[in-house]
Amino acid sequence: MRIEPNDDQAAMVLALEQARASAERGETPVGAVILDPATGEIIAAAGNGPIGAHDPTAHAEIVALRAAAAKLGNYRLTDLTLVVTLEPCAMCAGAISHARIGRVVYGADDPKGGAVAHGPRFFDQPTCHWRPAVTAGVMAEESADLLRGFFKARRKPKGDAA
Secondary structure (H helix, E strand, O other): OEOOOOOHHHHHHHHHHHHHHHHHOOOOOOEEEEEOOOOOEEEEEEEOOHHHHOOOOOOHHHHHHHHHHHHHOOOOOEOOEEEEEEOOOHHHHHHHHHHOEOEEEEEEOOOOOOOOOOOOOHHHOOOOOOOOEEEEOOOHHHHHHHHHHHHHHHHOOOOOOO
16 A cells, blocks of 8 residues: 655554554554655554553554564664654654654654653653654644543443443
């Protein structure tokens, strides 16, 4: 599948599809796609999967990075773009840096667990060896609404019809 090169919104629509699929599996609804910005080719797409995979590292970003590296036969994903529905956590930011992703595009901010614009601000640290370009807030409201709805439904008391 291809999208127009550098069409962040179209790529985020695909990431949101992955997030919705994660929610249907009972996983936190976060989705990610990795694409070649020069051609618009989707290299990998994934949703969150720690519960189903019994793997605490199976965040959408990590699963997508693994799939892209396997597809390309190289752990360095230089010049590719990672589009994710939620601001990456510290673990994912570290993996993004090690993979040499060229650009990160994310939707919703995560003031509690994010590590790009919040918390440790991983890419701003002197120990970070590779800093991708970052674009925040693409379809942020849609991404945040998906997360809010998922957690609101989980907090609803059993038997509550409203």
